[in-house]
Amino acid sequence: xxxxxxxxxxxxxxxxxxxxxxxxxxxxxxxxxxxxxxxxxxxxxxxxxxxxxxxxxxxxxxxxxxxxxxxxxxxxxxxxxxxxxxxxxxxxxxxxxxxxxxxxxxxxxxxxxxxxxxxxxxxxxxxxxxxxxxxxxxxxxxxxxxxxxxxxxxxxxxxxxxxxxxxxxxxxxxxxxxxxxxxxxxxxxxxxxxxxxxxxxxxxxxxxxxxxxxxxxxxxxxxxxxxxxxxxxxxxxxxxxxxxxxxxxxxxxxxxxxxxxxxxxxxxxxxxxxxxxxxxxxxxxxxxxxx
Amino acid sequence: xxxxxxxxxxxxxxxxxxxxxxxxxxxxxxxxxxxxxxxxxxxxxxxxxxxxxxxxxxxxxxxxxxxxxxxxxxxxxxxxxxxxxxxxxxxxxxxxxxxxxxxxxxxxxxxxxxxxxxxxxxxxxxxxxxxxxxxxxxxxxxxxxxxxxxxxxxxxxxxxxxxxxxxxxxxxxxxxxxxxxxxxxxxxxxxxxxxxxxxxxxxxxxxxxxxxxxxxxxxxxxxxxxxxxxxxxxxxxxxxxxxxxxxxxxxxxxxxxxxxxxxxxxxxxxxxxxxxxxxxxxxxxxxxxxxxxxxxxxxxxxxxxxxxxxxxxxxxxxxxxxxxxxxxxxxxxxxxxxxxxxxxxxxxxxxxxx
Numbered sequence: 112x113x114x115x116x117x118x119x120x121x122x123x124x125x126x127x128x129x130x131x132x133x134x135x136x137x138x139x140x141x142x143x144x145x146x147x148x149x150x151x152x153x154x155x156x157x158x159x160x161x162x163x164x165x166x167x168x169x170x171x172x173x174x175x176x177x178x179x180x181x182x183x184x185x186x187x188x189x190x191x192x193x194x195x196x197x198x199x200x201x202x203x204x205x206x207x208x209x210x211x212x213x214x215x216x217x218x219x220x221x222x223x224x225x226x227x228x229x230x231x232x233x234x235x236x237x238x239x240x241x242x243x244x245x246x247x248x249x250x251x252x253x254x255x256x257x258x259x260x261x262x263x264x265x266x267x268x269x270x271x272x273x274x275x276x277x278x279x280x281x282x283x284x285x286x287x288x289x290x291x292x293x294x295x296x297x298x299x300x301x302x303x304x305x306x307x308x309x310x311x312x313x314x315x316x317x318x319x320x321x322x323x324x325x326x327x328x329x330x331x332x333x334x335x336x337x338x339x340x341x342x343x344x345x346x347x348x349x350x351x352x353x354x355x356x357x358x359x360x361x362x363x364x365x366x367x368x369x370x371x372x373x374x375x376x377x378x379x380x381x382x383x384x385x386x387x388x389x390x391x392x393x394x395x396x397x398x399x400x401x402x
Numbered sequence: 403x404x405x406x407x408x409x410x411x412x413x414x415x416x417x418x419x420x421x422x423x424x425x426x427x428x429x430x431x432x433x434x435x436x437x438x439x440x441x442x443x444x445x446x447x448x449x450x451x452x453x454x455x456x457x458x459x460x461x462x463x464x465x466x467x468x469x470x471x472x473x474x475x476x477x478x479x480x481x482x483x484x485x486x487x488x489x490x491x492x493x494x495x496x497x498x499x500x501x502x503x504x505x506x507x508x509x510x511x512x513x514x515x516x517x518x519x520x521x522x523x524x525x526x527x528x529x530x531x532x533x534x535x536x537x538x539x540x541x542x543x544x545x546x547x548x549x550x551x552x553x554x555x556x557x558x559x560x561x562x563x564x565x566x567x568x569x570x571x572x573x574x575x576x577x578x579x580x581x582x583x584x585x586x587x588x589x590x591x592x593x594x595x596x597x598x599x600x601x602x603x604x605x606x607x608x609x610x611x612x613x614x615x616x617x618x619x620x621x622x623x624x625x626x627x628x629x630x631x632x633x634x635x636x637x638x639x640x641x642x643x644x645x646x647x648x649x650x651x652x653x654x655x656x657x658x659x660x661x662x663x664x665x666x667x668x669x670x671x672x673x674x675x676x677x678x679x680x681x682x683x684x685x686x687x688x689x690x691x692x693x694x695x696x697x698x699x700x701x702x703x704x705x706x707x708x709x710x711x712x713x714x715x716x717x718x719x720x721x722x723x724x725x726x727x728x729x730x731x732x733x734x735x736x737x738x739x740x741x742x743x744x745x746x747x748x749x750x751x752x753x754x755x756x
Contacts, residue, residue, distance in 0.1 A: 291489075293485045293486075293487070293489045294489055296454070296456050296476065296483070296485075296489075297483065297485065297489040299456070299475070299476040299477050300454065300476050300477070300481060300482060300483050300503075301502055301503040301506055301550075302477055302503060302506035302507055303502070303506060304506075307506075311491040311493060311494060311502075312491065314493075315491075315492045315493040316492075
């Protein structure tokens with residue numbers, strides 16, 4: 112009996128963390144949930160509207176198209192960044208005088224503030240003064256990301272690859288470095304080809320870090336806001352308006368707190384759902400493989 | 403399988419001034435189990451990498467059946483290697499791991515699979531063909547790794563780099579027996595690297611003792627034990643190792659250094675001078691008669707026909723010797739010592755085997 116009392120008292124030790132988490136995460140999140148079921152006219156006047164905002168938000172064609180654009184964008188950048196990151200990591204010298212400086216160089220884009228990244232590319236791609244824009248103009252391609260949706264997308268995707276491939280490179284490099292030389296030696300003695308070495312040694316050993324890399328990039332790309340906001344402002348038209356930007360327009364621009372809150376909850380669930388699907392499928396696959 | 407010859411092989415790691423291996427000469431006959439025995443840092447693994455083709459000698463030649471393979475890399479040599487820890491393809495099942503080296507060399511799948519069944523039956527792992535390495539015990543994984551090294555029937559040489567390090571002591575002997583059986587039944591030329599002398603001396607038909615980048619002595623286990631060619635080998639092999647006492651040779655007669663001592667050997671063909679006499683504990687006989695040695699202590703080892711068998715520690719001046727004897731001995735007894743067998747060492751090398 113004494114023992115169980117003591118055990119229960121230990122929970123008090125968790126209390127400070129609980130308070131911090133509640134204050135910083137649970138309460139704000141629940142406030143949003145609270146807003147999402149009310150129509151708020153002013154500070155004192157509010158009505159309970161149930162799931163009306165959810166129905167309205169889900170039926171909003173602008174949200175649907177933003178969601179489709181969002182999924183398209185995430186899919187494109189992931190499909191390019193993950194393989195590209197692996198290829199670069201494989202090409203890096205495993206150790207040597209160059210390795211440290213190359214890794215440092217790759218880390219640079221990760222250290223630049225996101226709005227600066229947006230600004231860099233906004234200037235870089237401009238047709239009148241930007242290095243890329245002018246260069247493309249010189250070889251006969253009129254590049255205008257402010258007017259042509261395709262150009263805007265190309266610029267955004269290129270920017271995201273420039274910004275985030277390094278993360279995959281660093282993670283994959285760490286994974287590759289942890290492979291014991293004996294595995295490569297065994298493969299050489301077994302007469303394995305370079306492709307087989309990748310397929311049967313490197314890829315299985317990279318599984319853990321690649322899971323992390325995909326998860327991080329998936330979450331981040333689904334939440335992308337700053338860079339397109341600075342670069343294209345969601346335009347031309349709505350062609351590069353992704354979920355978070357549409358949300359900001361609703362919540363901050365139009366001050367539609369109820370619909371914006373419902374949107375936030377849906378957005379949160381979409382990100383959570385996609386990450387959960389990916390993660391459980393990887394874990395299940397691993398469990399199935401190991402049997 | 404092939405006869406392996408090393409001719410004056412040296413290896414220096416890039417960027418280092420001193421060679422890791424210097425002037426190695428060794429012949430391993432076809433179908434022999436050969437052990438490379440040495441402490442860590444002796445150059446065993448470097449030697450193994452030279453044999454497998456993962457490294458190439460800085461000078462000297464390596465011959466497989468008379469063919470110079472010094473500059474061939476691992477892929478081009480017909481060598482199999484078992485590492486200290488099991489190295490398997492984790493995403494492939496056991497059977498796929500086993501057939502992997504064969505498929506890469508253009509075997510028919512049915513032939514490769516039947517070979518895998520044959521080998522895994524001998525190793526007792528035929529029941530886990532479809533399992534992935536992740537679910538196997540360390541012991542099973544190492545068995546699979548050994549099986550993989552035995553798959554190719556055309557290898558010149560099977561190399562084992564301390565393959566039992568990762569295996570529990572209780573099953574070590576089982577795996578060692580299995581290895582010996584396979585080596586004999588397949589007539590494999592095997593090189594077994596280890597720092598464990600029990601492993602080396604029980605597994606191999608021939609042992610090379612390595613230290614500081616050279617092979618000190620190569621021979622049958624019994625010869626290495628009985629007739630070490632230098633003090634290092636004498637001390638390194640056996641537990642306890644060989645013990646040494648100072649002795650002087652004058653007029654072709656050897657006497658232990660110290661007052662009053664009896665002659666140990668006469669009619670030696672040696673110049674006068676200072677030598678070291680090496681003897682194993684079991685070569686030393688103690689006599690209950692007044693002599694120049696004094697009993698300093700005794701430890702009971704067991705009993706033998708009613709009498710205690712003891713390990714005596716004897717001293718003469720600052721010289722020390724251990725010997726086995728029976729009966730009761732008191733500290734302070736003066737005794738005499740006879741060497742049933744001894745080896746005289748000149749500085750480092752053995753000069754007289756008596």
